[in-house]
Amino acid sequence: MNAPLSSDFVNGDVSFWFRSLGIPAPGAPLDGDREADVAIVGGGYTGLWTAYYLKKADPSLRVAVLEKEFAGFGASGRNGGWLTGALAGSPERYARTHGRDATQRLQREMFAAIDEVIAVCADEGIDADIVKGGLFNVARGPAQEARLREELAAQREWGWTEEDVRLLSPAEMDERLRVSGAAGATWSPHCARIQPAKLARGLAETVRGLGVELYEGTPVTAIAPGRAVTPYGTVRAAHVLRCTEGFTATVPGHHRDWLPMNSSLIVTEPLGAEVWETIGWERRELLGDMAHYYMYAQRTADDRIAFGGRGRPYLYGSRVDDRGHTHDWTVDALWNLLTSFFPAVASSRVAHAWSGVLGVPRDWCATVGLDRASGIGWAGGYTGHGVTTTNLAGRTLRDLVLGRETPLTGLPWVDRRVRAWEPEPLRWLGVHSMYRLYRIADAREAKGMTRTSVLARVADRITGH
Template identity: 80%
Template sequence: MSAPLTPDFANGEVSFWYRSLGVPEPGEPLDGDLQADVAIVGAGYTGLWTAYYLKKAEPHLRVVVLEKEFAGFGASGRNGGWLTGALAGSPERYAKTHSPDAAKRLQRAMFEAIDEVIRVAAAEDIEADIVKGGLLTVARSTAQDVRLREELNYQRQWGWTEADVRLLTRGEMESRLRVSGATGATWSPHCARIQPAKLARGLARAVRNLGVEVYERTPVTEISRGRAVTPYGTVTATYVLRCTEGFTATIPGHHRDWLPMNSSMIVTEPLPEDVWAEIGWNGRELLGDMAHYYMYAQRTADDRIAFGGRGKPYLYGSRIDDRGHTPAWTIDALWSLLTSFFPAMAGFRVAHAWSGVLGVPRDWCSTVHLDRETGLGWAGGYTGHGVTTTNLAGRTLRDLVLRRESELSVLPWVDRRVRSWEPEPLRWLGVHSMYRLYRMADARESRGAERTSALAKIADLITGH
């Protein structure tokens, strides 16, 4: 089914989130060598949060941020707008290197980070369409329903209480949101809707107001001890922090650190009140499902549905289509899935489509690191949970740079070592095999399978998901 498009349909142009704001004109580039206390590479959420907390803690520090395009150009300005408390990675993997209690503390820190983002947005007068409506996760087949309940039991084992997540009755589910074919749902309060580009632009303004120097149109070609090298000059600093997430593979020496995984989104035209009366969604919850080839969605502030999922998940050689153009088949696939969730959408159209990349470590767990001897540090590998995790990472990097012994500096993702991804063509074959198997597993389950397809379990083994 071909997706119907509005007359002013746009593809790429970074993302829909910039449509009402306008895509920013990049600021001035670096103009010569300079000395700083901290040099941050990348002006996405991680870099901006790190700069913000460093300057708030120590106003005298000279903090410099270097950005190839403009602040919020990457995933920070393109994501699904989920300020979620979901952990970026498996608690068991964090527990293996530390303890189960340490993994649970990391999870609690993620929950708390949601309210910290909301607090800072209010304090800095950042209007980012934030509504803390929680997260609805739905099942739409017998196998998905089994996984939903297994996931709930798993969360209970890792410290999630009834106040953190609960199974909804059918009546409770339908009073919130009516998803066609839904067989069950859970709800967690630990999620808020945001407008990603508004948050990114607001943070960029806030750090500049604090005195942080942000140089745009300034690609970093080399990161080494005490140095961030650009075509326009070299920044020397005591600490050089790499905050490049999905773009990390473009930096020499880091090609296999984190795999740039592609995700795509569409957004509808604004929907009238009679459609919302049929769908519900008055609480502005975030919406996800239990499919292997999963989706994510929100009701926007201007009453559209923004709906995302995997398109072409990975480009050979870790290439990045950084302008966000999305193939027609991906748009059609997302539209088909959207209308299967909400048949009332059949008479409406897609207004915008875009794509972006997120960083995936080999073990799918995020890391924060600072080498005190070399001054080199990084944070990232958020596997799609970066809107909240970046805030926690920024505060953690602050404590590491300032040599603070804190609850954050000893969390189990700090100094976590992860092996590199395999060289090509193994990397390409592994990722594409994984997602082909996930699609096949979803198709089998939709035809009535009562348990998770073995194909999905094979896919998990291939890539260590």
């Protein structure tokens, strides 16, 4: 490994977010058969939000959450901390089945979900280091700048106003955040920074306080109509909700539903005042770019930079590396990219590296639904936009379980069905080919190309991205 490491560097061990809080021991597991009205499989954001909204709507409901490790162990406690209003999927694909107006309603609900999360945290006393500073998407080089303008034009076509997103000049960008080599940027107010593990832990404590039975250290070995089976007993319920996101491939019968995609992060040591004077970033905006092999970053509450990207994206056979260990190559690549964005950071060191798993459907669009005949429901496939989307999913599952017809149950992602991913080795070949082509395309564009590399378009066609 070539990246400079702090003396207390940690690789894996869930995430820096949990390290900063202290990794919790799993709570009490299920200790026998139980009866419930709703059994929720998965103690991440989706399961916790769903439990929260069900109990708030009807306190008499018996809600049980079953979690293999501890609440927030998966992507909920490892993500980049982007509470973003971006759609988990392509608006064009949602519109093919439900039309333009319904898709625009889905987008507006995503925007509103940011403020919903912030409001719940305030009401329930959850301190998740939330700052709604908005989102910068930065272009570095002519090809990225052309894509930035294309993306902005597409957003305008889908109803994004000047208040939702606007183009910044390099000078305007420099006033707030100085990214080396930036050719332009957009800024949107629809994003907030969070500390992911604090949100997960706060939600877990809140739902327990509402009377939700949260069983940790309890793997679910089978999901069937009316029951969730574990080694320690069976929870029988009229509704069983699968909220397993990136771990869905480990659920029997769902191996090829959603592809488990790895995403990796590094975090620096706390940066000194002289570094921040060089960089700016006083308003704690989130930062992304227009590369194909894109990055995402935040300035943390304790003045570090958390910087992420795809790394080694997929393990053969949809295996899930749940410990979060990150390859040396990925740590080096993220460090090199970070210091190319912010050369002043080169005087710092990497304090922690980790990885998490997100769920990707075959059409790259999220879904939420309930089969009324079987009582089995699901939500997930957030493609990296789950911090906000899980909240909308939780409220939608609440309405579906309670049999309500609401504006949420009429959104185009409800009951959306897509075909499964291809069997191996096609899955592995497709994903790794896509990301190798993206890396090559980014390298070529960095040499001064003015248009998107044809290799990136080939990569998009390979996997339908």
